Amino acid sequence: MLRTLLRVTPSIPFVPPTWEQDGRFSVSHVPMFVLDVGASRYPTHALFTFSPDDPSRMSMYVVHSIILQMFCPALHASLPFSPTSSAIYTPTTLPRLIMVPAYPICIAYPEALGIFLPYFYVRDTRSLVCQCLPLLDWTSQDHDIFVDLDDESFLVSLGYYLALTVPYQTIVESTVKTYTLSISAWQLTVLDTKLWRVLQACYEILLNALAYTTAGRSLKRLDQEIETS
Incomplete structure (x- = not known):
């Protein structure tokens, strides 16, 4: 799964998310190309981490919900539904475009999720x-x-x-x-x-x-x- 996690890219053009004046997150879904043509389980969510000191600076991490269910069940329970979470895809010859829900997360060290994910996937x-x-x-x-x-x-x-x-x-x-x-x-x-x-x-x-x-x-x-x- 780690190989699938790392071989995705947002579609172009992709407008980075911001915070609206009413406090809402400006992005609900992220269009994304899955570059691993042999993958059968696609990523389910795009997580945007930010710190309370600088909410405008965000890091995006694409994940599989089943991984979060194993290691962060409370976070998994708060995620919106993703149509790719239960779908099994057949191999393709070209990168496939998917839409995954975007979800903001406020933590002390926004890059921490990127450090934890390799451990979550390969232990x-x-x-x-x-x-x-x-x-x-x-x-x-x-x-x-x-x-x-x-x-x-x-x-x-x-x-x-x-x-x-x-x-x-x-x-x-x-x-x-x-x-x-x-x-x-x-x-x-x-x-x-x-x-x-x-x-x-x-x-x-x-x-x-x-x-x-x-x-x-x-x-x-x-x-x-x-x-x-």
Whole structure:
């Protein structure tokens, strides 16, 4: 399904949605081309996420309602009916034009839904960890990251490693991002124990890294200052 999710595009011309003076959303449906000609299950909704600080800045995500039913049942229950939700399509030779309902969602971090969707579709914890922790080498390993995240001593040692190798400001930014992702997951009423455990573990790792730093300086920078003094 992830392949289907990513291989769609709004039809041209497409006028970005706005808010009317009476507070209504200007778009009720989005015309969309499905580029995956072999797909049998088409996307059902176009979700427009925005923050309360800037309602005019929106991010659009095309989803299948069955995925939201599994992970965000409360959100799924609030969605309008979509004619593509129960239809099964036969393969075609050309992209097919469909109309999907548009639905606005206000969350603290509008891009959070785009981070959660790959996990919803393929259940890969690595994609979540990569968004939370600035550790490209470690997160590219083939073993199951979730096993390591259940080891408290591993969380402490990885936090120490972050403090040694990553600039302090980057650790702070990653901590804020992970915290905001957690708030957004709560606002979306995500019901998935594994996702929450990953967010909690990443947050603990980042807090450990911050605890190992001194006066806003990474341990790596502090060691360099000691060597030159």
